[in-house]
Amino acid sequence: MRAVTVTPDSDDPLEVRELPEPDPGPGEMLVRGLALGVCGTDREVVSGGHGALPEGREWLVAGHESLGRVSRAPEGSGFVGGDLVVGVVRRPDPVPCGACARGEFDMCRNGRFTERGIKGADGYGAQAWVIEPEYAVKLDAGLKRVGVLMEPTSVVAKAWEQIERVGGRSWFDPQRVLVTGAGPIGLLAALLGKQRGLDVHVLDRHAEGPKPAMVRDLGAEYHTEDIERVMSDLAPDVVVEATGAARPVFEAMAGTSPYGIVCLTGVSPSGRRITVDAGSLNRDIVLENDAVVGSVNANLRHYRQAAEALAAADEQWLERIITRRVPLDRAVEAFDRQSGDIKPVIALDPSAE
Template sequence: MRALTVQPGAAGKGSSVPVSVEELPDPTPGDGELLVRGLGIGICGTDREIIGGHYGWAPPGSSRLVLGHESFGRVLGAPDGSGFAEGDLVAGVVRRPDPVPCGACARGEFDMCRNGKYTERGIKELDGYGSELWTVETEYAVRVDPRLESVGNLMEPTSVVAKAWDQVDRIGARSWFEPRRVLITGAGPIGLLAALLGQQRGLDTHVVDLVKDGPKPEVVKSLGAEYHSDPIGDVVGKLQPDVVIEATGIGEVVFDAIAATAPYGIVCLTGVSAGGHKLTIDAGATNRSMVLENDVVIGSVNANHRHYAAAASALAAADLDWLNRLVSRRVPLERFTEALTAEADDIKVVLTL
């Protein structure tokens, strides 16, 4: 079978081909595993960071890692009594709990691992789903509604968003909590899917991004949300949202969002910032506002089984035409370099297998 592989950390260290399509042996499913025909993998910033040598770890004993954590495929074989059958559409969960395990992993909350010894398909010490065939343990496979065949690769990013909303709900429950307005910063896949879940919750949903044209403003409007391209400080100051889902990782945006939420507002950070960028902020004013208004800022990454189930439900309830608009390009495996090169109007690029 063909697979997209990378040598983590090789970029810039004399390797001429850190990423390539390789021929690998077909996998043999073990006890309790599904054999899956890969249909596609979504491409995201994490994949580009791994290829760039900034992140990622190959499996023990190997120098190369099969890429792909935004999985989607069709079951070719399933164990008896597993609840899965040939022809089912599935996505594979990314993270696996650490073998120790820590207290969180032992309770199924492996997205909150305390000791960092978790592994991740296509990212950290486990081969990913970027191959024509792959296997997955039945307990880490999630069934996808058949009507979502064209957009099944949205499962993983939607699970990340579902976790973010889950964290917001849990923190909001510390007191009376009936949010009315949510502001999403960033109109990439995470931001747009966060807006989808905001709309599904009946919230007054707003999205802010820098672009003034291209597909993103119209995608937001067609969802029934309001799009903004003014500076984030102006937007958040005018709206005073109860909830902010931050999906850019841009330091200035993060602190502007924190500064002007409604009383006991919740800011959930999902974007990962690059290091080395310094800001000048009024730390005293930020502290004063957060304390006197009972504000909360939280970070959220990855997802567990509960969040994948919530993602499957959210996508099944969404308008399929709208979801299809999020997939801006589909690129075949042999032209992987095109998929890995970002274009101006990209939302979600899928590498077809």
């Protein structure tokens, strides 16, 4: 079989190479890879800025945004041949910490978890992969074109769960949400906001391209003005911050309605400095009972929530998030940012297209 592999921080870090067909161990199932999504985390792994290799190896199979079809499943696993599935990214640490022991491995406290395609374990960027049934999630059969969006949707599902849990500390009846950033996470956050019946607004810097129409077709409002003005005009009850850019992060914290919640989902690069009136920001957060929460990764519960959200969404709208489908033999191209990109996807099985 062929697989996309990464040798981080080398002269030619990406390679499509021939590897032996995987042999499922006891209790594992064999899955035929259909598609692999590529995101900023994957690019960080390629550059050596994030993640870790499997022990004793100088490379790993790339990718954590999976989609596959079950080829062979153990009896009694709940899966049968032909099922459309996605693999969960993270595995709990072997110790385990309290969170991992309770199935909340997305909140691991000692950092000894592994992540397929990212930290210490091969990813899903192969024409075949094996997985434990308890870490696979079944998708509606009609999602074969867009099911590769499951992993980023799980991240967003967790973010919304976190928002609702924090809001539940008291009476909570949000009406208006601002999503900053219209990449895959931002668009999917807007989708789940609309599914909750909220007045959704999306702020992005791109006035051209597919994003404005996608947001409008979702029934949300698209903004390109300065964030300070947008926050002042909207005073949103909830902000889902999906850019990781320093200024939107701090403007969001300072501009919500009283008892507002800011959920940070974008990872900021280090080394960039801005001037912030920390005293004023602290005063606003305290006096208005505001909350700021970071959210990353997902556990099985969030994957199942994501599967439900995708099944309830307009499939044609979801497919517009996937702006490029790259054949496996040109997989390296999917890791290069291109103008107009939202989500590039590698087609692991051309016959499935």
